[in-house]
Amino acid sequence: MAKQTDRAIAGTVREHDAALGGLIRANPLAILVVDADDCVQMVNPAFEALFGYRETELVGQPIRMFIVPDTLVDEAAGLSRSGLEGHTARSVTQRRRKDGTLVDVELTVVPLATNGRAIGAYGMFRDLTEQKRAERHLRAQYAVIEALANSSTIEAAASWVLRAVAESVEWQVGAMWLVDKTANRLRCVDFWRADGVSAAAFERETRNSQFARGVGPGRTWEMQDAAWIVDVTKEPRFSRRESAAHAGLHAAFSFPMLLDGEVVGVVEFFTSMVLQPDPAILKMFAALGQQLGEFVGRTRAQEQLEHFFTMSGDLLCIANFNGYFARVNGSWNQLLGYTTTELLSQPYIDLVHYEDREATAVVEASLRRGEPLTAFENRFRCKDGTYRWLQWTATPRLDEQLIYAVAHDTTDRKLLEQQTQETLKMRNDFVSFVTHQLRTPLSGIKWMLELATETTDAGERSSYIDDARESADRLIGLVNDLLDASRLESGKIQLTLEPVRIRELSDGVLADVAALVREKDHQVNVQSEPDIPEALLDQQLMRQVILNLASNAIKYTPPNGRIDIAMGSRGRTLFWSIRDSGIGISPAAQKRLFEKFFRADNAHTVDTEGTGLGLYLVRLIVERLGGTIACESEEGRGTLFQITLPITAGEPI
């Protein structure tokens, strides 16, 4: 009875099959029918096409022996069980083709029941390859876009790009190459390999390789098109084939990074399988190659701009409308001495000279209204406390609330302007001063001669002529001083060096001025160390120094004063000093004492004939002889001048 019943049931199944036969065979879904033992009853042509098996190879065999990957045995068993127990089950999973490759499928298991008893199951497979591929490509594209967006250079993006692409096609190794235009070679920028892939030797070789046009990845460069190698280990022209074979890599494809039709780089991928060219992959990466090429172009343009920004000797900056720098280039650091952080962390107005802040605030306000700025000048404080003049050109961007500005350091020009003005003033002062100084003795000569012409008295006439001659001598003295100063200034004066005994020279000068000393009843003391060596000096110039200082001491010391002259030597250095009990020199005047034409205020109270050239000449001569001069003084108490000279003149002490 049971046996008959079974036979009847089997008959029913066959009838059922026959009835569904047309429907199943014509179905575009891959469909499989198994019996209660999970053995194949039938498969449709779509199944044969998807998995590569003929129906005759499968009928009567347990299906798990064929299309279930080793890792999915339990999952497959579970699905079969639920089908045979009368439940519909669905899974997105993978199954294996006859050629060993995996295929993504959506599998629906539907029970095949008769009289409420499960006697088998249908398995319906929807091929998800295209969908999965589209998803992966989308993911890869997204990952690439993200990598590019977050990177400023292709070098920084390379590793992310390689990984995103390789993972999307499930290939294990990728490398990126850039064209080095100077060397006309492809250089490896980055190399990526999936976890668990042991391709160290291949990576090393790839990273160290350079390829000319037409060789290795250079073929893609030359062809400007994607290339596919089914198995690099069998490709004699593939130079890295040994290390590739060692790493277990076989199929390879590469595509060019294109910028305006020019190859700027090549990307290549490798997989552990031997694979025929896949048009879908090649198509996808043509678009990616374009994208990468354009990125390289953009970043290069950006790099050029960055280069300008960084290398510019001018001060470039971008400032916020809220008064802070947002970006500054390196020149700021070089010119002002602040770090970038210091510049960015304080309102920039704090760095502006307080006298220029109001004007700066005014131009800031007009910038914030959208008006561009040219030729504005202000001063910025350097870290060392000094100021630099900056000339500004700036453009506001209202949409960004930013000010783009260029500043040029005009300090030197400003200084030059100031100096020019000072020089002009000095020249004017010089002209009017010299004019006055020359006119006075000239008037004396002229008037004395006029009187001499008119008089009939011979005695008077000769007296007038004597005064005219004396005025002429003063005039000549002044002209000589001016000439000496000019020659010493230009360095044109020739030294006549000869051995000089400083004591004898001093005594000689004092003899010449003895009359003046007597006139004022001064007391003069000379102290000299014994055995002062002879010094190699220009006697004429040295005499002028001593005469000038001695005359000053006599002139600027009230009657009955005291003048002390002292001299000596230490090693190769000669010392000479003169101290008076005169009117002294104010501290302010001491600072300018040795300047050309400078005369201390109190000097005029004593004498108006001074030219302001005496001490200036003294300094020029002493310096020319390689020595130094210093002054100490107290107003109302007196003045001390100290000179040091090398015993051999002309050499610095």
Add this chain to the structure above:
Amino acid sequence: MTQPTKSILLAEDDRFLRRACETKLKQAGFMVRVAVDGEEALTMAREQSPDLLLLDLLMPRRDGLSVLAMLRGDPKTKEIPVVIMSNSSKDLERQKAASLGVVDYWIKSNLSLQELCDRVSDLLHKQK
């Protein structure tokens, strides 16, 4: 030339110019007194109220502009006619002198003694 009673105070620190001026003006019949620096000029001007003060600018102890200012600030001396005689042709000094009220400003080296003397005569004659 016929008014020997006119008195002139000559303030000049350069001894050659002082001697020449003094000699020439005396020959012309004026009564001439001399001051060798600014302080002396101020004192003598106050004491003597001369008919004309010939005032040098660059002098020891007190310069000419200061002497002029002191004289102008004193009712007793503010009417004394003053001529600046300087060898400085700085605009600033001319302006200062003009603002303090001077009769004229002469550059010494541009004048002969005779011209100087004629100008002085003209000025004093106008005063009557």
